[in-house]
Amino acid sequence: MSAYPDCAFHLRVAETEDELVQNLSQVIKVYAETAFHRNGTFRLGVSGGSLVQLLTRALVALQLDTSAWKFFFCDERYVPHDHNDSTFNAYKTHMLTKLPSILESQFVKANTSLPLDKCAQDYETELKRIFGSASPEFDLLLLGMGPDGHTCSLFPEQPESLAEKQRLVIPISDSPKPPPQRITFTLPLLNNARQLVFVVTGASKSAVVKRVFEERDKELPSSWIEPVNGELTLIADAAAAASLTSRQIKC
């Protein structure tokens, strides 16, 4: 029986990094076109870590018209935009240099000159304003996962952040992974997305991939990602998927 009785789940396992990037390109192309036909725009949330380089490669390969796209941050480190730890800065350095047609202004950045609490509140207000809705529905959220099962800045040591029901973006003041101060999307916003795609690579993730996608171990924040009306996809390389007993998890 599927571990996801209530939502559509798609698994894509790639044998090589090139194949993984192709898988990422394919899903982005489909979801971007669908969103553009529906809304005249494509609103996607991105994460940091290895995704920065993988997404850059996927978009370079696609060569799509991205002028109507808007990029948001599923989480962001609370540091200035030009700081080495800034996720925006990682995209600026690695992606925007290779894709000059994407403008910096297409990224909705956190205002890290505000106090941390206000920065999170302000990002939520911006989201609601841009979407024109109190319950924004992202076209696509691209998520990473740490070997501890964290996603966005939702960490296993901080279950209270998973219990948030009202706020869509919250401050994190003592992240177990440095830097300690961050803002992050919460479950009500994440699970309201049309498409949620995890991109997970490497043998260090194989145990958590099984615990999250087969066992739905709720000790791990990534197991709480369950779209209400949308779809969930895992794009993994063979090393990360090695412990899965089935490559055909479907519902």
Ligand SMILES: O=C(O)[C@H](O)[C@@H](O)[C@H](O)[C@H](O)COP(=O)(O)O
């Ligand atoms: O702000 C952060 O610390 C990162 O964004 C982090 O949350 C990352 O997304 C995961 O740790 C997965 O990273 P990798 O894909 O590089 O393992």
